[in-house]
Amino acid sequence: MASRRTKRPAGELGPADYETLAAWRFALRRFLAFSDDAAETVGLTQQQYLAMLIIKASREPVTIGLLAEQLLVKHHSAVGLVDRLVQLGLVRRDASKLDRRKVAIRFTARGARVFARLAAMQRGELRRIGPDLARFMDFFSRASDGKP
Numbered sequence: 001m002a003s004r005r006t007k008r009p010a011g012e013l014g015p016a017d018y019e020t021l022a023a024w025r026f027a028l029r030r031f032l033a034f035s036d037d038a039a040e041t042v043g044l045t046q047q048q049y050l051a052m053l054i055i056k057a058s059r060e061p062v063t064i065g066l067l068a069e070q071l072l073v074k075h076h077s078a079v080g081l082v083d084r085l086v087q088l089g090l091v092r093r094d095a096s097k098l099d100r101r102k103v104a105i106r107f108t109a110r111g112a113r114v115f116a117r118l119a120a121m122q123r124g125e126l127r128r129i130g131p132d133l134a135r136f137m138d139f140f141s142r143a144s145d146g147k148p
Contacts, residue, residue: 024136027136031126041121042117044114044118048085048088051071052085052090052114052118053119055106056115063102063104063105064082090108090110091107091108092105092106092107
């Protein structure tokens with residue numbers, strides 16, 4: 001008996017592809033909700049945590065411009081975000097020794113402790129959901145015919 005499966009044009013997604021995409025989006029939204037809740041437990045917004053993550057991850061001094069670029073926000077929005085982090089005692093502005101017009105944003109001791117606590121929570125959740133994320137990445141790295 002001949003198979004009734006119809007061949008889809010190249011690049012067209014099938015039902016299993018859509019199910020996987022929906023499951024992926026759901027997993028991402030669940031992680032972001034976890035991340036929002038975790039940030040809230042230490043008194044931060046998700047955007048404030050992301051700013052702190054950029055500061056921690058950068059190999060160069062983080063300026064307002066770099067922060068705005070990495071967060072995909074306008075310069076004035078990054079200024080307001082840093083102002084709030086300064087008010088919370090989590091970061092400070094240090095004048096550049098090379099260019100007085102620039103300031104580097106750095107953690108305070110309190111900011112480093114708060115960030116470390118939150119980053120550990122994030123890492124724990126990523127370890128928990130890692131196997132699922134790995135399956136999604138494997139699925140997305142393959143073409144629809146199962147070949148890389």
